Amino acid sequence: MGVVSGGEVIVKSLIEEGVDTVFGLPGTHVLGLYAALHDYHERIRHVLGRFEPSMGFMADGYARASGRTSVLISTAGPGATGLVTPLAQAAVEGVPIVALAGLTPIRTAGKGYYHEFRDANAQLSIFKPFTKLAIRAEEPREIPKILAKAFRVTREGRPGPVYVELPRDIIESETEWVGYTKEEPVRIKPDTALVDLAVKELLNAERPIIYVGGGVIAANAGDVLIRVAEEIGAPVVTSVMGKGAIPFDHPLHGGLAAGYFGDTVAVKLVENADVVLAIGTRFSELGTGMWSLPIRGRLIHVNVDPNDIGKNYKTDLAIISDALEFLNALHDRVRGRGPGKDRGVKLIDEVRASVGNQQLRELGYDETRINPSDLVRALAHVIDSDMREGKAVVTCDAGGNQVAMFELPVYKPRTYFNPAGFTSLGFAIPAAIGAKVARPEATVVATTGDAAFFMTGMEIATAAELNLKIAFVIFNDRAQGVLKLQQRLLYGGKVYASHTYPMDFCKFAESLNIGCVRISDRKELEDGLERCIYGFNGPCIVDVLVNPDAIPTPITRQVMTIFGKR
Known part of the structure; x- marks a missing residue:
């Protein structure tokens, strides 16, 4: 020994x-x-x-x-x-x-x-x-x-x-040394009688919806989720942390159902549903737009943690289970018995037709400057192929840039990390380093704000030391934008201590001998992002000068809804 x-x-x-x-x-x-x-x-x-x-x-x-x-x-x-x-x-x-x-x-x-x-x-x-x-x-x-x-x-x-x-x-x-014996975790299985009740509700429903949170991704249950949805003809909507559980372009993907912060179609699908099957979600504040997500139908809430059930929405059927175990059991019971995918596609089409064109421009949008939505769309376009194939990982930070990144299309699980629960400022940069270490072959992009950069930006030295090919994209609005907005709207315009100190991020990059691209012209946005993400053999910073007066689209949607302008 x-x-x-x-x-x-x-x-x-x-x-x-x-x-x-x-x-x-x-x-x-x-x-x-x-x-x-x-x-x-x-x-x-x-x-x-x-x-x-x-x-x-x-x-x-x-x-x-x-x-x-x-x-x-x-x-x-x-x-x-x-x-x-x-x-x-x-x-x-x-x-x-x-x-x-x-x-x-x-x-x-x-x-x-x-x-x-x-x-x-x-x-x-x-x-x-x-x-x-x-x-x-x-x-x-x-x-x-x-x-x-x-x-x-x-x-x-x-x-x-x-x-x-x-x-x-x-x-x-x-x-x-006496050796080591691994202990295997026990997966929590659902009560079969409760699964049978869920099956009855879902097969009898005319407008069912499946709402999925991060628990579905954590349980690696995306594939069986899709099989269930296609069988019972139910659109699938997600929370912020559930993005990627179903591909963005899947016919049954109804969008982000985050209340005020979510997609209009997704929220309306939930509101119209006679049965809502929620799996692996806590219905948290950001995930529901401060609990503005309207659930009118019967709620079947499935979660591995019983403490997360019934806290924020009245639950009609509570099932304590691992998401994968539940979905496998559900699929075994509904296979060959549901109306099929076309019914779910029809439900989405009907809602889209009823709400009309809901494309929204940010409050404060300026066509002469780079707005948050411009940056998100440009980034989505540049990494589109890698995102579709699951070859990219995008990390997000807290703040206005975090909410702007709610709009990013996500196609695969474990490719989009948005800390919408605890919402820690400074998460994106080090999280991207961890993701790149885990998946060295992946295209890794950290999206962060200038305020968050001041908290954890020195960790880029770790990426430099290891020569990790990561693009660090900074939404540089020279402020703690969300705090500044709240001060303006909720505290009588008393804007105080929500600024950041101007910094030359490219000189910082130079000191580490890594790449840097500064973008202030919207015409250079996609080329600059592509150059930094794919053109360097190591880390690269993209300093994007963002319009500080533009309110990210999800928050614009919230403001316009609250003040009755939508």
């Missing part, structure tokens, strides 16, 4: 689990783990981040792009607390991450080590309320069982993060 250090036990356990990549930032209290990573560097790739929150978002992007649990490492104290925001986002948005955080020596706790809390349990206690599991290794021999459980828990039920605390003295202690 052999005697090994706790650090080596961790690394050997990760290898046995199938981990080949970790994201980390070393510190004194985890150097024993880094010594082991050094010895096994041919088996596990280590991606060095610049700041713990950014590193957490890298792990998030990696998990979303790969469909696997990602791993990140931080040191004790301020290193561990830097993981709070990315792990909180992973918890809210259902992303599987195992976070390995160092701790000051536990056997001599209270002496005042640097990075040490006054309370020996304080660091662990921070993570307990919002992670799926927060646990500390008290002995090195416990590590394999703890890690096996951690990986299982991240994927069992609703995916999410697990926090594992590793005291320095445990990492550096010696123990016997």
Whole structure:
């Protein structure tokens, strides 16, 4: 068996689990783990981040792009607390991450080590309320069982993060390697009697609709979703995080049903439906346009987490189940019994005819400048082929650019990451790095704002160091646009502290020896984007000077609806 250090036990356990990549930032209290990573560097790739929150978002992007649990490492104290925001986002948005955080020596706790809390349990206690599991290794021999459980828990039920605390003295202690046994997650199956009730409702419905959230993508259930929709003749609409569960150009794709923020046709389909089958969604604020999505018909709500059912909309039939397990069971029962795809296509056509031309121009649109919608359309055109084939990944950030990117056509799952749940500013840049590490062959584009860039833009140094071919597209409006808009509309025009400092992003790129394209003329928009996305052999920044007075289309739709102008 052999005697090994706790650090080596961790690394050997990760290898046995199938981990080949970790994201980390070393510190004194985890150097024993880094010594082991050094010895096994041919088996596990280590991606060095610049700041713990950014590193957490890298792990998030990696998990979303790969469909696997990602791993990140931080040191004790301020290193561990830097993981709070990315792990909180992973918890809210259902992303599987195992976070390995160092701790000051536990056997001599209270002496005042640097990075040490006054309370020996304080660091662990921070993570307990919002992670799926927060646990500390008290002995090195416990590590394999703890890690096996951690990986299982991240994927069992609703995916999410697990926090594992590793005291320095445990990492550096010696123990016997006794092997590692993987634990497989249990998929939650639906109650068959409830599935039968859902079948009866759906087959008897005249205007059924299927509303899908990110849970369908997390469960890899897109293919069977389409088979069910085609069988029962139901249009499929999505939440923001459900985009890509069904191809944008599929005849049964009804659009983004995000209330005020969504497509008019999609929202009307939901409003007209006599039965709404909602799968893998929480009906969150952004996903429903502040709960403006009108559900009039009977609601069948399917979710793996019972806590997400019935919170925001009255549920007529609640089914606790993994999305894939439910859809497989549903398909087995409706196969050959439904009216077929044509009925769903007809329902979409009828709604389109009833609402007429609903193309909307942003409030504040200026034909002499680049508006957010111009940038989204140009980007969609430039990467259209790769998006259709699932060969591109687009990450989005929080803010006005995030909402503008609601309009991007998405054709495949795990190709569009919009943090519409926790909405962390600064997500897009590091998430794109994680996605590129997971899928090196993919065309990866990060879309962000100038305010978000100031938070995590230094992580582009990581992309430069690894020579990752990523395009970082900046919606540069010289402000925190959404906050500024809210101040104007809701707070009497008291615009305050919502500006950003002018920065020459191309000089920043020059300092890293990477590409940069600055675009201020709309005629140069597509050529400039294409040059940066496809023309460089490494990272490239696209600094797009965006009209600061233009209100992104989904928010324009909200404003016009609220004020009765639509």
